[in-house]
Amino acid sequence: MTAAPDRLGRLVRRVQADARVPAVSAALHRADRPLWSCTVGETGTDSPLGPGTQFRIGSVTKTFTAALTLQCRDDGLLDLDDPVGRHLDLPAHGELTVRRLLSHTAGLQREPFGDVWDSLSAPDDARLVAELDRAERVLPTGRRFHYSNLGLAVLGQLVARLRGGTWAEVLDERVLTPLGLADTTVSPGPGAATGYLVDAYSDEAHPEPPTDFGAVGPAAQLWSTATDMARWAAFLADPAALDPAGAVLAPGTLDEMRWPVTTTDETLWGAGFGLGLILIPQGERVMHVGHDGAMPGFLAGVYGRRGGEGTAGAMGAAVLGSSGTAAELFELPHRLLAEAVEHDPAEIEPWRPGAPAPAALRGLLGRWWGEGSEYVFSWHDGTLQARAERDPAGRPPAVFAPLPDRPDVYRTVSGREVGELLRLTRDDAGAVIRMHWATYRFTRHQETFDRYDFRAGS
Known part of the structure; x- marks a missing residue:
């Protein structure tokens, strides 16, 4: 000290x-x-x-x-x-x-x-x-x-x-x-x-x-x-x-x-x-x-x-x-x-570049919409994470861990919706086109619950 x-x-x-x-x-x-x-x-x-x-x-x-x-x-x-x-x-x-x-x-x-x-x-x-x-x-x-x-x-x-x-x-x-x-x-x-x-x-x-x-x-x-x-x-x-x-x-x-x-x-x-x-x-x-x-x-x-x-x-x-x-x-x-x-606060640890996200997850990183609200999915500290855009800065993100026996299914291990599943859906080319988190639908663009896409206008 x-x-x-x-x-x-x-x-x-x-x-x-x-x-x-x-x-x-x-x-x-x-x-x-x-x-x-x-x-x-x-x-x-x-x-x-x-x-x-x-x-x-x-x-x-x-x-x-x-x-x-x-x-x-x-x-x-x-x-x-x-x-x-x-x-x-x-x-x-x-x-x-x-x-x-x-x-x-x-x-x-x-x-x-x-x-x-x-x-x-x-x-x-x-x-x-x-x-x-x-x-x-x-x-x-x-x-x-x-x-x-x-x-x-x-x-x-x-x-x-x-x-x-x-x-x-x-x-x-x-x-x-x-x-x-x-x-x-x-x-x-x-x-x-x-x-x-x-x-x-x-x-x-x-x-x-x-x-x-x-x-x-x-x-x-x-x-x-x-x-x-x-x-x-x-x-x-x-x-x-x-x-x-x-x-x-x-x-x-x-x-x-x-x-x-x-x-x-x-x-x-x-x-x-x-x-x-x-x-x-x-x-x-x-x-x-x-x-x-x-x-x-x-x-x-x-x-x-x-x-x-x-x-x-x-x-x-x-x-x-x-x-x-x-x-x-x-x-x-x-x-x-x-x-x-x-x-006498603890020292601030410097940020250092880390390993890239696995190839299978890179395409899903970024902004998604669920329940009318915007979320950001990211890869930090070797884990898939998510936070609501409106979350205060100090709120910890949700963190996901893959289920070894279920491809494209993750368990929320901490943060928002802890314990719930995140399921990925891919198109024929292997791109993630939608997700379900705690059974709620997540899409790349804002949609109503009956799937009205505001970007497409339909």
């Missing part, structure tokens, strides 16, 4: 001072610059504060449990639309599907049975399952977003059952170790920061009691460092850059997790929820994807950035703080990402 580090550090120091946070650790990961980190304050222990200091990350844990669940799907161990009771012996709510639990649209109550935040006594695995019949379905399934720690705890049980180990063991083996997240652990290390409640009307900071969340651990148990979490955020945004072999998750699976299933507010569409991930649009086709976390004495925000001019590959930010009341911490990762892009 060039001029950005001083600006980023100042943002962190300003929030630490204004929000009165005993300790803040922040980090920014991007593929084109060295890792940036900043710490401000004191741990509350004899250990000095530094990039290796662990903080509780709370509900950021859910993103890991979601990843483990999608791994199980990719390995054929479950289907997202399976009722969870198909894989777990549950006394109640077994009809809720994996997909609904991941997206917080199952309608299940927020916490396990009992006042766990009052007693700070979380159930063990056996008790969590045994008391499911005492937990309410507070909303009809699919009615709307309703956040549920209990739902993710059930998915943690599911993952452990399918993999034949504990949730913690499976997490370490299948995610933490492959991605090099060595400082992310179920229990705090000896140098971990102390969490505090900072008094609203004085400068007193009172230590919060340490809590083990037991069977609800898959929803909120983990401890980590800002540097580990910035790397995790970068993975959520750009998995191919950090896991090119797809050992943890294939890029297509992360695409699926990032697709919004629901909004979190019906009137203010400022955030959405995918499969275990919070999605916060930033305008201009930019999305921040990740999760926030809160546990007694700790707050965390972990987000990766996708899209937009100047966004680098594998770009993620994490902010961890040792106060349970400093809500300003939640906004800071978004500000760090935006500031880095504005003042």
Whole structure:
């Protein structure tokens, strides 16, 4: 980074001072610059504060449990639309599907049975399952977003059952170790920061009691460092850059997790929820994807950035703080990402000539008309592409892939009409004279649906 580090550090120091946070650790990961980190304050222990200091990350844990669940799907161990009771012996709510639990649209109550935040006594695995019949379905399934720690705890049980180990063991083996997240652990290390409640009307900071969340651990148990979490955020945004072999998750699976299933507010569409991930649009086709976390004495925000001019590959930010009341911490990762892009944007890659389109496709490149509107078909980056003439500049094109067993038939693999077929029709000389995309007719000239050709006047 060039001029950005001083600006980023100042943002962190300003929030630490204004929000009165005993300790803040922040980090920014991007593929084109060295890792940036900043710490401000004191741990509350004899250990000095530094990039290796662990903080509780709370509900950021859910993103890991979601990843483990999608791994199980990719390995054929479950289907997202399976009722969870198909894989777990549950006394109640077994009809809720994996997909609904991941997206917080199952309608299940927020916490396990009992006042766990009052007693700070979380159930063990056996008790969590045994008391499911005492937990309410507070909303009809699919009615709307309703956040549920209990739902993710059930998915943690599911993952452990399918993999034949504990949730913690499976997490370490299948995610933490492959991605090099060595400082992310179920229990705090000896140098971990102390969490505090900072008094609203004085400068007193009172230590919060340490809590083990037991069977609800898959929803909120983990401890980590800002540097580990910035790397995790970068993975959520750009998995191919950090896991090119797809050992943890294939890029297509992360695409699926990032697709919004629901909004979190019906009137203010400022955030959405995918499969275990919070999605916060930033305008201009930019999305921040990740999760926030809160546990007694700790707050965390972990987000990766996708899209937009100047966004680098594998770009993620994490902010961890040792106060349970400093809500300003939640906004800071978004500000760090935006500031880095504005003042230290990714380099603009030069355009270079590429290989020509295959001979069989050269004749179809150019302008076509469908549904009364003009489209441009082109060959870029080794693929057949199309975009509507009226599309805004930042909208990605449709991209097509040939079907090996069906000549002149292509599958739309991304963009407009994804999943639909494009079929080419040729004349006796082999020239493409019309196309059908998602069954709509495309011709070289504007036509009505009953084939009135405006050029020919008939």
